[in-house]
Amino acid sequence: MANTPDSAANVAAFLTRVHQRSPLVHNVTNFVAMNSSANILLALGASPVMAHAPQEVAAMVGLADALVLNIGTLDAAWIESMLLAGLAANAKGIPVVLDPVGAGATRYRTETARRILDRVRIAVLRGNVSELLAVAGAAVRTRGVDSAIGVAESATLSLVAAARDLRCVIAASGETDLLTDGERTVQIRNGHRIMPRITALGCGLSAVTGAFCAVAGEIASVLDAAVAAFGYYGVCGERAAARSAGPGTFFPAFLDELYAVTPRELARSVRMGPVPH
Amino acid sequence: MANTPDSAANVAAFLTRVHQRSPLVHNVTNFVAMNSSANILLALGASPVMAHAPQEVAAMVGLADALVLNIGTLDAAWIESMLLAGLAANAKGIPVVLDPVGAGATRYRTETARRILDRVRIAVLRGNVSELLAVAGAAVRTRGVDSAIGVAESATLSLVAAARDLRCVIAASGETDLLTDGERTVQIRNGHRIMPRITALGCGLSAVTGAFCAVAGEIASVLDAAVAAFGYYGVCGERAAARSAGPGTFFPAFLDELYAVTPRELARSVRMGPVPH
């Protein structure tokens, strides 16, 4: 896949801006990801904060530049806090990223993700394809998918339809990442096959997407922000894999790369391009 | 201690099977262990899931191949979820591993572990000797222990009695591990002295035991599964200690070894054998 000068410049510009602005990213996330997402955001140069008490969650949003909601270890109290935080973020006008961990696995997760989407304006819905299709299910199900096209193409069309219906950017992680706002679709071929063997890396990508979206309004669209976040994350994953011996030594190396990679190095290494539809 | 061809073959066969099947292990575990247990299971090649909401815990068990309950940071709501999950696992027929972290330290922990054992059929109770004896207390206390035998032998007899009373495999971690189903007892002398200096490694072993038990029905007994899990864990601990400089660099190296060790390497390195009683 040919990388275009535009996409490389976009990724580099976003990383530069995050470095300059150090956005505060408020996370209402799961217990598995809390430590690693905080370290990932710090390595990037953003400022993480974790807060979930209903007494302070809106006040903390008042200080934040982006909000990340993640249902990975959800329960009733945490969902209420996510809704409170999400509404406060909408009122303030900062972007909200939703990571619907495990949607499709249990009805509780699928319905919680939909409930959040119904009440909170989401900038980016990030997950793997099966989670995203589960969340989008009702909307997408009504569209016939031509049996003559392949599974990958079919998934792409479903994700594009979901982005239109849900009016947000859909960001699907996979061997090839697919990101779409319903009008424009981008694929990214960075990352490394070891990455699914480390827990909560997807959650960390949602947090990074929040940080990039925090500076999007100034230089580009939310889709561009999410694409830049994915490119940055994937390139650092490749660099970390090249200097580590397995999933354990990968993670410290990955944080080092998130910290050290320069906009110029990033621009040279991203492999992304438009998907026609 | 001489290793028998049988025990080496058993350990190798289990690792092969886990690699082939990638069992889904549902964990209701403590906040300290969540991230590390997930990474340990992923490194092994199993699939971890963490879920504790009463609204979904039974549904998640419906997808799982084993359940691991761990009371390390228990509270009333989590205990109810553990009971719900445990009953669902029993109904489905998948193995349940219980890790009674801190039993004996507070009455709340001891009684919670017993309450779970009273209501849920446990396949493997894994802990250190003092935790296990605390849980088994009432049953074991009634048996006189001959003051002429040593502490180690006395503990062995108590654990064997506990396994009979509780009708489960008792798996005791220590410098020498002792595992027994009440009829047959096995000791394992793998592992490394640095391992107690890393938090939640015991919890991670309970999770691994769950993964091995998930494939036990097909090839061997629950005791054999637990023995294989302990052997695998201890051998990887030795390999990690050999290439790390302290408890901090140990853990990433340990995950690398859990990921990389082959059944053949494992079979060569386990040191285990029967304990007559």
Added chain:
Amino acid sequence: MANTPDSAANVAAFLTRVHQRSPLVHNVTNFVAMNSSANILLALGASPVMAHAPQEVAAMVGLADALVLNIGTLDAAWIESMLLAGLAANAKGIPVVLDPVGAGATRYRTETARRILDRVRIAVLRGNVSELLAVAGAAVRTRGVDSAIGVAESATLSLVAAARDLRCVIAASGETDLLTDGERTVQIRNGHRIMPRITALGCGLSAVTGAFCAVAGEIASVLDAAVAAFGYYGVCGERAAARSAGPGTFFPAFLDELYAVTPRELARSVRMGPVPH
């Protein structure tokens, strides 16, 4: 800054004593810090325990040598547990360290920190300067600060005043650490600039301060204990930074150093001295 033989000897003596005694440190801390604080305490040679259920928190304090309270991911139930644990620690006479994470960021955090200080006798209040001044706010606000003196001096005077008002040791982390009991003030210039890029290192220092305070009564004052903890932590940070490539590989190296550094090496490397006021 010249290091005095006294301060070097003090730091070395404390580390020796912690190694000998392996104090049990009970933590009611935040979800981000739980795993890392446990690993930090284990690397030091202390014994960590995490427990928050109201049913057992006082019983666990009954086994502990120090208590560390940390409001980093507070909510109403956890605050009640912190108060229960704190009162039990006061009744037993073991030292309590309070880490007011995020005080000043939201009113809920500031008021919670003050509520704990009102009800529980705190040995050491550890945080960054802005958190500490937020907590001390009411008391410090009444003192005019001479506009002719610099910000650093002004902060020092405010911290000294806070220590007198709150009747505890105030331990402020920063590029230069400042610790004071209101009568005597010590500055420490160890540590490394990478450390703020790793999450929950401040929380880990609070935990280490708890371990050092646990053995203070026998050899020195609480201020000396806190100073020793900060010196130990900072020196290990420097040693870890020297052998790591970024914030990711820093943390495993840091645990290795916490584990390996000897009292003699520590005494040679601390840079601390009195601050006149």
